[in-house]
Amino acid sequence: MSSTSHFCGGSLKQGLSRSSFSQISESSMATAEVKEEQEVYVWLPLFYDEGKHILSWALSHFPNDETKIVVTVIVCRQIVIGIDRAVVNKTRDKHLAQCAIHKFNAEGLIMYQNYDEVQGILKLIDLRAIKNLVMELNPNSEMLASVVKKANPSCKIWVIYKGNIHFTRYPKSDCTEATSEERIRRKILHQKEIEEIQKRENDKNDLLKRENKQLKLEIQLLRNQQHDNLIQLKDLDMQKQQLEKNISDLEIDYNKLMQECDNAIKEAEELRKQKEHSFASSDLVLSSQFSLSKLEYVPSHFICPIMQEIMKNPCIAADGYTYEAEVIKTWLNRGHNTSPMTNMVLPHQDLIPNHVLRSAIQEWLQQHPQS
Known part of the structure; x- marks a missing residue:
């Protein structure tokens, strides 16, 4: 549901009086100061992705039970030629869906006109007697200076830039010095917002600390496991060396046994030959006549x-x-x-x-x- 407009660069004109708008740093002031108003117009670009953060800011800074959001898209025919109405309608519908998610009463407004964008928004403010307007413009642009200077004085304008409030132009009736009660109220609101921001930061820091602690524990476990693995590897290496030594010793013992076995066989052979020789000699001496008579033929x-x-x-x-x-x-x-x-x-x-x-x-x- 977003749309985009391209703005000319420049500097904010020096002619703007300080009473025409007031610089603020507390975005929470918007909530309190719009309670009496019924409608808040949000001027959005032609394409959804370029304007959704503007609408998000408005949805987060106004109460949904007291505010009606008017999603406003201005199409300048002289700037955007041949634009498909379906694209504009799609942008509007996406923004309305975004409002519905946050439970806001919302209305979509598409304005086609032949003026430039400044003339278009000024005309819309007058035609609809807009009392509250949220828009995003470059703080140094001539367009911003022109809108702030020429807009109906009864219209209150919130100008945001890059997702944050840049300044607010109050109606002339509100430009007088605030009463002491109003200043105290604003101070309380500002203090509450600071406390809320601080709480979110503390929660975020606590979460980061817990995650960091868990990460350190996991790293320590991995280091302990790595240490145990190194010890096991050393033990296995020592066992391997011992086995290799045992194998070497067994090979030496085996070679010795084989040598002793060969020596024993040789000795047995020599004894057998000596025995056979002595037996043959005695047999020839004692019964040579019988052996010769029996085997000679x-x-x-x-x-x-x-x-x-x-x-x-x-x-x-x-x-x-x-x-x-x-x-x-x-x-x-x-x-x-x-x-x-x-x-x-x-x-x-x-x-x-x-x-x-x-x-x-x-x-x-x-x-x-x-x-």
Whole structure:
């Protein structure tokens, strides 16, 4: 519901007498001084957004149960060419809705005329015998000086600028020196307004203090949490270092055990060879005649290289040699990973049954039952 008018810049004419208007700083005076009046005209620009703060000031400074607000929009055809009436009506309706929200009795007034804005408002004041007018003008504009100087003396004018009261022009009958009672009344009103402003400021400061206190508590909690997290990280780092040290120690112990195991295997191998050699020598000495008479005619590849007996279940190991299955399995199960013949590490411990050799041994044994 707002409208905008563009005003020419300038300075307030020096010709205005001090009795024509009085500078004031207390906007609350408007409320008390309009109680006898029925209508307050609010001159608003052509566009809603540019005038809503003017109407807001009026709604907040006059009692809604004693005041009728007249929303006034003046459209100068010479300045605004081709303006759509719908735009003006929309501005008026929005302002009326704003009045309804604050429970004010309100009327919308749109004035189309061919004069400039100053002539339009002066004419409206005379036609409607306006007693109270609220408007916004630049304090240094020639338009303001012209309105204040030429308006009907019986019209009281509140001029606001940027949302605050700039000055009030009183009717001539009110320009006489106020009585002591009136001065006291105004002083009381002014003091009440100051107290209200101070109360709002105190409430605002209290709220800011509470919010600031809450914010400090949250920051302290975050700092404590950050401190705890740092301590946990340090503990985890120490645990990690301890685990790495334990792993390193275990690797060293493992390597030592493997070395001891290899040494033990080598010693066992040497003892086995010595034992087999001594056993073979004693066997040759005691029963060489029997061994030679028994094995001299047995094919050598029928004999297990470990137990030196005819094999019953020959198997081929990873070293390519054929052994009796039970003998080579016992060798491997005791932890040996080397060849009994070459002493080299076996690539694997898989055993392959030598069926061809087994058949040949069985056939040979059938032909030589004495063996």
